[in-house]
Amino acid sequence: MSIDQRIRDGLRATDDRLPAPDVDHALAAVTTGVRPHRREAVTALVAAAAVVAVVVGVLALTRGGEDPVRPVGPPTPTDAVRDAAAPDPPLPARLTRRLRQIRDDGSRWPDGSGSPSPPLLRDPATGLKVQLYGLCDGGPCPLDADMSQLQGTPRALEVSDGSRSALFDVADAVRFVVDGMWWLGVNARAFDGDSVLVQDVTRVGGPIRFRLLQADGTAYTLRTVRDPAPARLAPGVVALERPAGRAGRQNLYLVDDRVATIRPVDVPDDRPRSWTAYDGLLLGVADACRLSWLTADGLHERRLDCGPGGRLAAAWTDLPDGWPRPGRMVVTEWVSHGSNLVNRWEFFVHASTDDGATWHRLPLGHDDGSLSTRIAEALRGLE
């Protein structure tokens, strides 16, 4: 039996066994606001609020998951920002004491211990870590705290690099977003070897604040400029999750290290909404087998020759060592033939070795668990 059939048959058989809920009782509970509370006692002393940090990065080239987004091209040295803008004034001693109290007495959000939810940020490449803390009624927030209860709770953000750590104030806005996503009001991304780029909202419905925070306690607030920057890859271009927006939707920004500003990059709305950083370019896919890539020359687009119903993924799995180089791009196509039986899907890899001038569509066959190997073999055949 195939794994697809085992899953499908097992789920359907289980679904048939699940007892039907009492619809009338539930409707009455919903419309009258009288719902049962199931929260059983939790045996642990550890309290951690379950939260959804809208931290979805681009697809990781090597891990097939989500990854922090780093600037592409030469990283913007934070020193340049430091030269152009004065750091934020030191926090008052009273606020610093308060932040320590939040860290020491509060909860980690989200709790990384045994949780599938990632910590807010942990960047192995630089050793930078970001941890958000929250305080509820002077202590840890209850495990079953509703997000609405977390609105306005005091928070602290800790940035550490393995040898130093510093606490920063962070906005306490928690808002309900219409598509069902709660947002904690803060996103963090690795920016360079010294700094994390943090977005937060200082008041409900207010503007987004962008700051570069460092483990030595230095903070630089970036001035936002509405005038968009040209669609060109340049030092300081970053792909950031749109705060509180639909997951997987990213916007490109340019952090200008000469004037300490952040500007949107002028990419039209119908272009890809998630970007993968390659060596020297940003690559994104959109519907209808449309591919876009941003280089120092500008925004390039191409519609690849997919099969009927073919869809593109900007990254799939491990690329062979040494294969990624400037000018090379890889995307994977899958053709489902309208079926949700994955082992009937067909896979192809599209690759270019000449800056996207020509593309090769290489068949991979079905997913038998060795697609990574066949992708590597196909790519080596182009060399």
Add this chain to the structure above:
Amino acid sequence: MSEPGESSMMDVVPMSARRSTQSDGDFAELFAATYPQVVRTAWFVTHDRAAAEEVAQEAFTELFRGWSRLRDFDRPDLWVRRVAIRKAQREASRRTRRTALERAAATVPTVADGLDLPDPELIAAIRSLPPKQRAIVVLFYLEDRPMDEVADLVGCSTSTGFVHLHHARRRLAAVLGEEVGSDVD
């Protein structure tokens, strides 16, 4: 395009003080048609009947509060499913942490939720997946939804959903001793 400094956050959906009989009837109709399946989907993510019902009721409560506006959506049923699935993922994450603590206290968690499961190994294997992958597997295999819709419901891009499915499928095959690539009967 959106600009920096422009928060895309939406206002909290206000509770309408009064609703028309017609409006209430529409809500009840949608509720009756959608609630059971939402509960089932939530169960496959949380593996707990009480939690699944509460998650579903919380989602429908939010829909009810915003019904005067949300009823005009093209698919309010998808809206409430999305809310419920994401709540179920959060609940499952919370339970994962709790389970780790319970394991430390040598308390063995149960999977069956008191049900006579036809394929308990499969359900246990699904429970070993991260909550988002559980939701993707259920929406994809059980509800037979296209990946675009699956990704939208769980809150990720289509490409990311696809990769999650790939990893979930491989893990389930390994745990269950099934072949990833054998043909379908």
